[in-house]
Amino acid sequence: xxxxxNKFNKPFAYYLGNFMMVAAVALLFFxxxxxxxxxxxxEGVELTEKVSDDFxxxxxxxxxxATVIENVDPWNQDEYLEALQxxxxxASGSAxxxxxxxxxxxxxSSDVPWRITKYNTAFYRLGELDPGDEIYVEREGRRYRxxxxxxxxxxxxxxxxxxxxxxxVLILQTCAPPGTALxxxxxxxxxxxx
Amino acid sequence: xxYRSILVLILLPLTLFSPVSAARAxxxxxxxxxxxxxxxxxxxxxxxxxxxVTQNNSAEINNNVEANANTGNNEASHNSGETNIETGxxxxxxxxxxxxINNNSATNPPCACDNQNTNISVSGNGGGSTNAVNxxxxxxxxxxxxxxxxxxxxxxxxxxxGRNSAQxxxxxxxxxxxxxxxxxxxxxxxxxxxxxxxxDLLFKGLxxxxxxxxxxxxxxxxxxxxxxxxYSALNTANIYNSDVKNLNTGENKADxxxxxxxxxxxxxxxxxxxxxxxxxxxxxxxxxxxxKAGGEVTPPPPVTPPSKPPHHNGESRxxxxxxxxxxxxxxxxxxxxxxxxxxxxxxxxxxxxxIILFLAGWYLRFRSGVAPxxxxxx
Numbered sequence: 284x285x286x287x288x289n290k291f292n293k294p295f296a297y298y299l300g301n302f303m304m305v306a307a308v309a310l311l312f313f314x315x316x317x318x319x320x321x322x323x324x325x326e327g328v329e330l331t332e333k334v335s336d337d338f339x340x341x342x343x344x345x346x347x348x349a350t351v352i353e354n355v356d357p358w359n360q361d362e363y364l365e366a367l368q369x370x371x372x373x374a375s376g377s378a379x380x381x382x383x384x385x386x387x388x389x390x391x392s393s394d395v396p397w398r399i400t401k402y403n404t405a406f407y408r409l410g411e412l413d414p415g416d417e418i419y420v421e422r423e424g425r426r427y428r429x430x431x432x433x434x435x436x437x438x439x440x441x442x443x444x445x446x447x448x449x450x451x452v453l454i455l456q457t458c459a460p461p462g463t464a465l466x467x468x469x470x471x472x473x474x475x476x477x
Numbered sequence: 478x479x480y481r482s483i484l485v486l487i488l489l490p491l492t493l494f495s496p497v498s499a500a501r502a503x504x505x506x507x508x509x510x511x512x513x514x515x516x517x518x519x520x521x522x523x524x525x526x527x528x529x530v531t532q533n534n535s536a537e538i539n540n541n542v543e544a545n546a547n548t549g550n551n552e553a554s555h556n557s558g559e560t561n562i563e564t565g566x567x568x569x570x571x572x573x574x575x576x577x578i579n580n581n582s583a584t585n586p587p588c589a590c591d592n593q594n595t596n597i598s599v600s601g602n603g604g605g606s607t608n609a610v611n612x613x614x615x616x617x618x619x620x621x622x623x624x625x626x627x628x629x630x631x632x633x634x635x636x637x638x639g640r641n642s643a644q645x646x647x648x649x650x651x652x653x654x655x656x657x658x659x660x661x662x663x664x665x666x667x668x669x670x671x672x673x674x675x676x677d678l679l680f681k682g683l684x685x686x687x688x689x690x691x692x693x694x695x696x697x698x699x700x701x702x703x704x705x706x707x708y709s710a711l712n713t714a715n716i717y718n719s720d721v722k723n724l725n726t727g728e729n730k731a732d733x734x735x736x737x738x739x740x741x742x743x744x745x746x747x748x749x750x751x752x753x754x755x756x757x758x759x760x761x762x763x764x765x766x767x768x769k770a771g772g773e774v775t776p777p778p779p780v781t782p783p784s785k786p787p788h789h790n791g792e793s794r795x796x797x798x799x800x801x802x803x804x805x806x807x808x809x810x811x812x813x814x815x816x817x818x819x820x821x822x823x824x825x826x827x828x829x830x831x832i833i834l835f836l837a838g839w840y841l842r843f844r845s846g847v848a849p850x851x852x853x854x855x
Contacts, residue, residue, distance in 0.1 A: 461820070
């Protein structure tokens with residue numbers, strides 16, 4: 284029998300390598316847990332009988348519920364990024380729910396992991412909406428119901444959807460694919476007269 | 478000292494550019510004060526305002542449609558062999574739309590500069606004065622828009638894949654016809670469209686004062702503004718659209734044959750689209766142009782867009798996509814703008830960092846050999 288004793292002369296590299304692999308796995312967990320938890324432990328949304336006076340949006344299918352910040356300049360990045368930390372932004376100049384014209388709301392699909400909350404990434408699962416799904420917008424004690432009719436992915440420079448009136452329609456915008464700013468996902472929903 | 482002042486002011490050239498607004502506020506004040514001995518004073522002021530808008534429309538639209546489709550009337554008799562007659566579909570479609578025919582609109586709103594103040598004062602006067610003030614402001618703005626539209630749409634479509642006959646045959650007979658699709662679409666839209674808009678051009682705040690006067694003065698002030706803006710449009714559109722299709726893949730006959738007969742026909746697809754759009758479109762506009770007439774110009778107040786769209790509490794909201802709302806339609810943006818950035822690249826970079834960290838650790842871990850203190854027995 285031949286016995287060979289390994290002469291370990293790189294203990295630091297060995298332990299550092301182990302540490303780095305463990306740290307990498309931990310980092311991945313830290314990054315993706317907030318997203319995974321959205322699917323594994325979705326927080327239910329509530330449509331109470333009493334309609335809120337606040338401006339908010341509720342999308343039951345994707346468990347989205349967020350406050351809407353009114354009149355946010357969509358061309359001022361500093362302004363809307365600050366607003367998006369607290370919820371969904373309503374583009375200034377676009378119609379308010381109940382008014383004739385296009386209502387344009389936009390929100391993050393993703394944020395840095397340590398800032399992800401239920402409210403500032405409300406539109407993470409926006410791409411799961413299909414024609415026929417319901418969207419509710421509440422404002423000043425009134426609830427407006429919309430039905431999704433179309434979804435579209437456009438390039439960021441296709442600003443006509445924001446600049447030009449598209450008729451009586453609610454447009455929801457977020458970035459696509461989630462985690463990037465490559466394209467814009469637009470959801471078009473028609474108001475339903477109750 | 479001779480204070481004779483003769484001022485004759487005739488503003489004739491304005492006549493071509495001076496439409497009259499029915500709602501214009503007019504104010505003419507003539508004052509011949511003092512007078513004096515031997516005076517002969519005469520004041521003649523005539524002012525008339527007239528706005529006539531005449532819009533006559535006449536439209537006669539006739540739609541004649543006859544569409545027939547037939548795949549029947551097939552006959553098979555006195556055949557000793559096998560007879561098979563199979564016809565395709567016959568589908569006809571006719572669509573006629575007459576939209577926005579004879580549409581007029583005429584507005585003669587007053588301008589923001591339409592505060593006419595004509596103050597004429599021949600004051601003082603004097604001994605042998607002859608003072609005369611003649612002001613003549615006449616009226617105008619006549620808008621006439623006459624339209625006549627005679628539209629005749631006639632569509633005749635006859636389709637047939639039937640009327641096939643197989644009689645007195647000994648062999649096998651097979652007749653198979655194709656399908657017919659015939660579509661006719663006629664659109665007459667925006668025919669005889671008129672628009673007219675008059676706005677004022679006039680001397681604003683004209684003030685003439687012949688002061689002092691004196692002995693032997695003869696003062697004459699005459700202001701004339703004969704206003705007239707005439708617009709007239711007479712449109713006549715005679716449109717005759719006709720589409721006749723006789724389509725046939727049928728009427729096939731196989732009679733008195735001894736052997737086997739096979740008759741097959743292809744499909745017919747015929748689509749006709751006639752669109753008459755934007756015929757006789759008039760647009761007449763005159764802008765408010767006070768500066769050319771002199772005087773101080775007060776520009777209209779700037780239009781300030783509402784800070785937010787009006788809210789109707791939802792009662793009057795239209796459903797679906799109908800109509801374009803009065804708000805939210807224009808939002809300013811400079812060239813090169815992009816839709817709001819609502820995504821973060823942090824995920825990408827963090828994931829990349831984690832992968833690099835893992836691979837680097839992997840490299841260090843396995844490059845350094847086995848774990849310290851572990852014996853490998855071979």
